[in-house]
Amino acid sequence: xxxxxxxxxxxxxxxxxxxxxxxxxxxxxxxxxxxxxxxxxxxxxxxxxxxxxxxxxxxxxxxxxxxxxxxxxxxxxxxxxxxxxxxxxxxxxxxxxxxxxxxxxxxxxxxxxxxxxxxxxxxxxxxxxxxxxxxxxxxxxxxxxxxxxxxxxxxxxxxxxxxxxxxxxxxxxxxxxxxxxxxxxxxxxxxxxxxxxxxxxxxxxxxxxxxxxxxxxxxxxxxxxxxxxxxxxxxxxxxxxxxxxxxxxxxxxxxxxxxxxxxxxxxxxxxxxxxxxxxxxxxxxxxxxxxxxxxxxxxxxxxxxxxxxxxxxxxxxxxxxxxxxxxxxxxxxxxxxxxxxxxxxxxxxxxxxxxxxxxxxxxxxxxxxxxxxxxxxxxxxxxxxxxxxxxxxxxxxxxxxxxxxxxxxxxx
Amino acid sequence: xxxxxxxxxxxxxxxxxxxxxxxxxxxxxxxxxxxxxxxxxxxxxxxxxxxxxxxxxxxxxxxxxxxxxxxxxxxxxxxxxxxxxxxxxxxxxxxxxxxxxxxxxxxxxxxxxxxxxxxxxxxxxxxxxxxxxxxxxxxxxxxxxxxxxxxxxxxxxxxxxxxxxxxxxxxxxxxxxxxxxxxxxxxxxxxxxxxxxxxxxxxxxxxxxxxxxxxxxxxxxxxxxxxxxxxxxxxxxxxxxxxxxxxxxxxxxxxxxxxxxxxxxxxxxxxxxxxxxxxxxxxxxxxxxxxxxxxxxxxxxxxxxxxxxxxxxxxxxxxxxxxxxxxxxxxxxxxxxxxxxxxxxxxxxxxxxxxxxxxxxxxxxxxxxxxxx
Numbered sequence: 001x002x003x004x005x006x007x008x009x010x011x012x013x014x015x016x017x018x019x020x021x022x023x024x025x026x027x028x029x030x031x032x033x034x035x036x037x038x039x040x041x042x043x044x045x046x047x048x049x050x051x052x053x054x055x056x057x058x059x060x061x062x063x064x065x066x067x068x069x070x071x072x073x074x075x076x077x078x079x080x081x082x083x084x085x086x087x088x089x090x091x092x093x094x095x096x097x098x099x100x101x102x103x104x105x106x107x108x109x110x111x112x113x114x115x116x117x118x119x120x121x122x123x124x125x126x127x128x129x130x131x132x133x134x135x136x137x138x139x140x141x142x143x144x145x146x147x148x149x150x151x152x153x154x155x156x157x158x159x160x161x162x163x164x165x166x167x168x169x170x171x172x173x174x175x176x177x178x179x180x181x182x183x184x185x186x187x188x189x190x191x192x193x194x195x196x197x198x199x200x201x202x203x204x205x206x207x208x209x210x211x212x213x214x215x216x217x218x219x220x221x222x223x224x225x226x227x228x229x230x231x232x233x234x235x236x237x238x239x240x241x242x243x244x245x246x247x248x249x250x251x252x253x254x255x256x257x258x259x260x261x262x263x264x265x266x267x268x269x270x271x272x273x274x275x276x277x278x279x280x281x282x283x284x285x286x287x288x289x290x291x292x293x294x295x296x297x298x299x300x301x302x303x304x305x306x307x308x309x310x311x312x313x314x315x316x317x318x319x320x321x322x323x324x325x326x327x328x329x330x331x332x333x334x335x336x337x338x339x340x341x342x343x344x345x346x347x348x349x350x351x352x353x354x355x356x357x358x359x360x361x362x363x364x365x366x367x368x369x370x371x372x373x374x375x376x377x378x379x380x381x382x383x384x385x386x387x388x389x390x391x392x393x394x395x396x397x398x399x400x401x402x403x404x405x406x407x408x409x410x411x412x
Numbered sequence: 413x414x415x416x417x418x419x420x421x422x423x424x425x426x427x428x429x430x431x432x433x434x435x436x437x438x439x440x441x442x443x444x445x446x447x448x449x450x451x452x453x454x455x456x457x458x459x460x461x462x463x464x465x466x467x468x469x470x471x472x473x474x475x476x477x478x479x480x481x482x483x484x485x486x487x488x489x490x491x492x493x494x495x496x497x498x499x500x501x502x503x504x505x506x507x508x509x510x511x512x513x514x515x516x517x518x519x520x521x522x523x524x525x526x527x528x529x530x531x532x533x534x535x536x537x538x539x540x541x542x543x544x545x546x547x548x549x550x551x552x553x554x555x556x557x558x559x560x561x562x563x564x565x566x567x568x569x570x571x572x573x574x575x576x577x578x579x580x581x582x583x584x585x586x587x588x589x590x591x592x593x594x595x596x597x598x599x600x601x602x603x604x605x606x607x608x609x610x611x612x613x614x615x616x617x618x619x620x621x622x623x624x625x626x627x628x629x630x631x632x633x634x635x636x637x638x639x640x641x642x643x644x645x646x647x648x649x650x651x652x653x654x655x656x657x658x659x660x661x662x663x664x665x666x667x668x669x670x671x672x673x674x675x676x677x678x679x680x681x682x683x684x685x686x687x688x689x690x691x692x693x694x695x696x697x698x699x700x701x702x703x704x705x706x707x708x709x710x711x712x713x714x715x716x717x718x719x720x721x722x723x724x725x726x727x728x729x730x731x732x733x734x735x736x737x738x739x740x741x742x743x744x745x746x747x748x749x750x751x752x753x754x755x756x757x758x759x760x761x762x763x764x765x766x767x768x769x770x771x772x773x774x775x776x777x778x779x780x781x782x783x784x785x
Contacts, residue, residue: 001413001706001715279785288785291777297785298776302724309702316416330695386684392694393687397667400682 003265003312005086005319013090020098023063025056029099037270061103061135071109071133073262078117078125079133085318088262096269106177108132108139112185115202119243119251127239128204140181140207142172142229143252150387152187153197153249157231159188166190166203166241168234174381178214178227181207186231191246202248204240211235221373222363261324264314267335268307271342274371275304278342281368282349296345303338310334326396333388336378343372413709414482425486431463432494438754441495445613445757449577451498459498460530466504467528470512475525480712481646485653485704492654492765493661495757497614499533499574505650506573506643507534510582513642514593514631523580523595534580537569537620538640545644545770547584547591547637552622554585554594556633563594563629565622573768575618576607583620583627584636591636594627601625612764614757645722648769649707655729655765656697656704662733662740662758663693669744680743689739696732703728720782727775730766737762 004010032051051057064070073088074080083091095102105113109132116128131137148154157170168188175184184207191199205212211234216224243251279297282288288297314327346368347354354372358364365373379385393399417425435455444450459465469484470476484504491500508527511520526532540551552567565585575581579598584591596603602623610617631639667690670681680686707721737759741748748755766772 001710001713001717004414282785294780294785295773295776298727298779298783301779301783302728302776305721305724306699306703306728309706310699312415313702313705316414320416326694330698333691333695334699386688389688389691390684392691393681396694397681397687397690399667399670399687399690400679402682402684403678 003316005090005315009086009090009319012087013094016091017094017098019067020094020100023060023067024098024100025059025063028056028060028101031056032101034099034101035096035266035269037274057101060100064103065134070103070135071105071113074109074113074117074129074133078113078129085261085264085324086315089265089315089318092263092266096266105132105135106138107141107185108137108183111141112139112204115185115242115251115254118254119202119247124239124242137183138177138181139183139185139204140175140177142175142184142186142205142231144174145171146173146228150384152252153200155187155189155200157186157188158192159186159190159201159203161190161238161245162235164238165235166201166238168203168205168231168236170231172229172231173217173226175214175227175229176225178207178229183207184212184229185242187248187252190248194246197249199246200248200252201245202242202251203236204242205231205234205236209234219374219377221370221377222365223370223374261314261318261327264311264318264327264331265308267311267331268304271304271307271335271338274342275300277367278346278349281346285349285351285353287349287351293349296348300338300342300345303334303342307331307335307338326392329383329388329391329395332383333385333392336375337385339371339375339378343368343375347372413706413713413715415705415709417486417705421483421486424483425490427463428465428487428490429493431459432490432496436494436496436498438495438757441497441614441757444497448607448616450574450614450616451496451577456498456533457530459500460528464528466500466508466530469504470508470524470528474520475528477528481649482705482708482712485650485708488650488653489657489660489704492657492761495614495658495761497616499535499577501647501650501654502535502573502578503527503530503533506536506647507578507580507582509643509646510536510593510639511630513639514635516631519595519628519630526580532580533574533578534582535572535574535578536582536584536643537572537575538584539569539571541568541570543571545774547640550584550586550591552583552585554587554592554627554629554633556587563627565594565596565625565627567622569620569622570608570617571768572618572620574616575620576605577616581620582630583622584640585627587633587636590634591640592633593630593636593639595630596622596625596627600627610764612760614761615764615768641719644769645718646711648722648726648775649704649711649718651765651769652700652707652725652729653704655733655762656700658758658761658765659697659700659729659733659736662736662755662762663690663697665755665758666690666693666736666740666743673745686743689743693736693739696735700725700729700732720779723775723779723782726769727772727779730772730775733762734759734766 031054032048068081071080072083075082113132116125143152145155160167184205186203186205187200189199190201211232214227214229217226217228218224282293287293350368394401464477465487467476468479468487469481472478511524527534542549554563554565556563581596583594583596585594602625604621606619608617608619670686671679673680703725707725710717710721741755741759744755747753
């Protein structure tokens, strides 16, 4: 059943569908399975990345750019068209059903842009935003450090003001997309004497600077999608500090909280396609009549459909003008825990086939071996399941916060 | 498809909740659960006269108010939250649904207005002593008498929801190779009704023995399986809506208690051992709410998705409600496992509604079949 979002949205859907049909270059949809699930570890990633080098993709990117359909949710004066979450969701749905990609600007679009829009000066907006939309600047994230996982505010990377520059020294970790990035947004400590959350600044740096180096971190899946980065006295103009010195925590929290629900109704699509692949694997293995396997498959199907139902409900709420509450945390907890369990089910269905990897250098894996291994990261990155549960319990259920430990280790 | 809850629907929810808080609060539920019938006929009549609850999803031409199943799902949710013990699911969902699903216009005209007003209490008797929810398992025999003298039923039905308080029993019986639906008056000769002592005292079940009981055929002698199949799908979603209401109430109880109960100098809800459980339960209850809203819209639109979402909802609702009801006891600690505290009432209802109409495993198996696995 398709959600009835009213005549205006129906018209928008018809218009955007027609636009996509007219403007999508021939052969684009066939270049890659643009909208299948990409797991951590990058299964299927290579083919998609290669496809983005193709002429048809570049042409599509140019068409979208001209129509302001890159970062379309940004306000008009910053290069977007102020698309609301419902329209973004419909746009995503239509791209998916046409089999063509949404050209997004990664963390520049989802995290840096909103930060600069909310906390930047007019000059900063003019300097940084157009280059994100055009694709000239590709950002990676410099938040986590070896010593700071969930407790992000404990970060140690130093930022020292030197004249009209800031000099940044420290180590960052879990950077995805480092190889493609030319910029990094960094959290660093600019006032070591201030209270933990108070002395942090949010800075945009040149990631191609010689004082930056990075190396891949190999994951248990064998893939190396994340990097650790060494910032050895990287200089950036003070102009690149967003929201003012020592105000970075607030800027970062705005960034992380900037979730508008635009992916609500498309999140399940990749999992749904993956589910049918697993059903097919079960048939091929001759276990689809096994009562236990049938229970597991029905469970998995239900979980995917629950994602769909919840997404539609979120979308219906957005269409009625309600702001999303804890849906983002619930959704993250749901899909990451689901996928972990699915990986266990899938490798069980592979049975003895799951014991053997494909031949090849390094650690090549089958798709299901990769899901089994890489899904363990999903409940850890972007806020662990435990952090999500804290957020859900404290914000949605208003349960009391954990008492903060005092300096001498006792709680108060 | 329309999802979400309109202002009118919120109003409906509020008025049902007020009515139940006023006329059927938990102390009353506790009094009535010790009785054989399990409900107060005066409150049942008021639910019909004042709020029109029994006829909410029955078309106006049959005496109902012609709202959709989306509205009825809201009513069911509130009834489930309040542990209401009256024969609503039996009469307004199972029996009304069976009559609407049958193509028998005369039977609809004869019985639905009474069900819609609440004057008639009806139920559907289909399960037998083996407890199977499969139509194939029906053994109770229907025999046609000589031309025009109607039918006689012989056999036994069990686990009949409100079977001893209904005054109209719709019976699924075997007519040779096929199944058919029959109407039996509660006072018919040869019918013996035995109330059964139930695990969940707020939900009454009966055994019905038929010895050459006169019955009126509804529809054709062949279409009983199709009617039953449709009714059971809608009933599974209706049960899911009740389970959602119960699960939400049990979660609210647990969260409320976690805020006011102090141990080790802190509210227990500040401990992650408790708050993380509550967060997981909220995830489940919210997901169930999304599923029930979707499923109710599917029934309202008579979507082809109904069979799939019915089994999906019944399986998930059964898991979720029982999980929440169990954790509610645990979070309440010592008081949680006393008779005095209400937690056990939800726990028992959770298990009873899980087992009724097929448990989670049964519905997952059906779901697998229905999606082509």
